[in-house]
Amino acid sequence: xxxxTPMIIDGEAVTADAVSEVRSPYDGRVVGxxxxxxxxxxxxAVAAAKAAIAGGPLPAHRRAEILDTAARLVAERRDExxxxxxxxxxxxxxxxxxxxxxxxxxxxxxxxxxxxxGGGL
Numbered sequence: 001x002x003x004x005t006p007m008i009i010d011g012e013a014v015t016a017d018a019v020s021e022v023r024s025p026y027d028g029r030v031v032g033x034x035x036x037x038x039x040x041x042x043x044x045a046v047a048a049a050k051a052a053i054a055g056g057p058l059p060a061h062r063r064a065e066i067l068d069t070a071a072r073l074v075a076e077r078r079d080e081x082x083x084x085x086x087x088x089x090x091x092x093x094x095x096x097x098x099x100x101x102x103x104x105x106x107x108x109x110x111x112x113x114x115x116x117x118g119g120g121l
Contacts, residue, residue, distance in 0.1 A: 004033045009041060010048035016041065026090035060117045067111035075104045 006013035016035035024031050037045075058066075074081065078100040086096040 002030060002033050004035065007035050007037055007041065009045045010051075014041065014044075022088055024087050024090055031087040032084070060114050063117075064111045064114040067107050067114060071104050071107035071111065074100065074107065078104070 004015060004019060006015050008014070014035065014037075016037055018036035018038070020034050020036045021030045022032035022034060023029065078097065081103075082093060082096040082100050085091065085099055086093045089096070091099075
């Protein structure tokens, strides 16, 4: 049986009593298992989001650092992410790899734009 991929709420891996199977639309095989969150999970996630923004917006340089890190992490796991996307969507692996490449590019571009922003955006 496939390992359960947890939800991440406030930086913590969280599971739930209910689980959903992710199936390939191509052949119906189970390609993943994820927790099915409930209202308490939503409340916890919303509270964490509110707490995260309570101190005001992040400075542009910090946002850029976060986006750069996200781009690096996606690039490092591009093959794994492409395999997962291909399995979940029944897209060819080359299409899924292209999506990963675009994601890295978008994150890098967003980081560059964040460096040009001033004020409290």
